[in-house]
Amino acid sequence: xxxxxxxMVLNMILVLSLLLIISVAESKRIGGFGLKEAKGTPTCETxxxxxSGDTCSGIQQEFNLTEQFFDAINPNLNCDALFVAxxxxxxxxxx
Numbered sequence: 384x385x386x387x388x389x390x391m392v393l394n395m396i397l398v399l400s401l402l403l404i405i406s407v408a409e410s411k412r413i414g415g416f417g418l419k420e421a422k423g424t425p426t427c428e429t430x431x432x433x434x435s436g437d438t439c440s441g442i443q444q445e446f447n448l449t450e451q452f453f454d455a456i457n458p459n460l461n462c463d464a465l466f467v468a469x470x471x472x473x474x475x476x477x478x
Contacts, residue, residue, distance in 0.1 A: 425456045427472035433465050446473045 431442060439462035443453045454460075456475040465471075 423455075423477040425458060425472070425475055425477050427456060427475040429472070429474035430470040431473045433467055433469040433471060435467050437465060438462070439465070442471060442473065448473065 431446070433442075439453065439460070440450075442448075443450060455477045456472040460471065
């Protein structure tokens with residue numbers, strides 16, 4: 384009886400390992416867990432401190448930035464959750 388339980392546990396471990404390997408392989412094949420691949424590393428030259436009432440589009444207009452460039456130099460910015468004194472990059476490069 385004990386040998387049958389050990390065999391069943393071993394089989395379960397093998398099946399779970401196989402499922403884990405398949406899921407990791409599939410995630411790499413389709414781009415990895417839904418994350419975008421970085422096109423380059425942004426380097427920030429100048430920052431701006433968010434003030435009350437600021438929006439991303441307002442900051443883009445104030446510094447004459449295109450939306451694409453603004454997004455490229457602020458890749459992790461959530462424009463729906465800006466907060467006062469948050470630093471936003473307004474000039475830089477994307478390598």
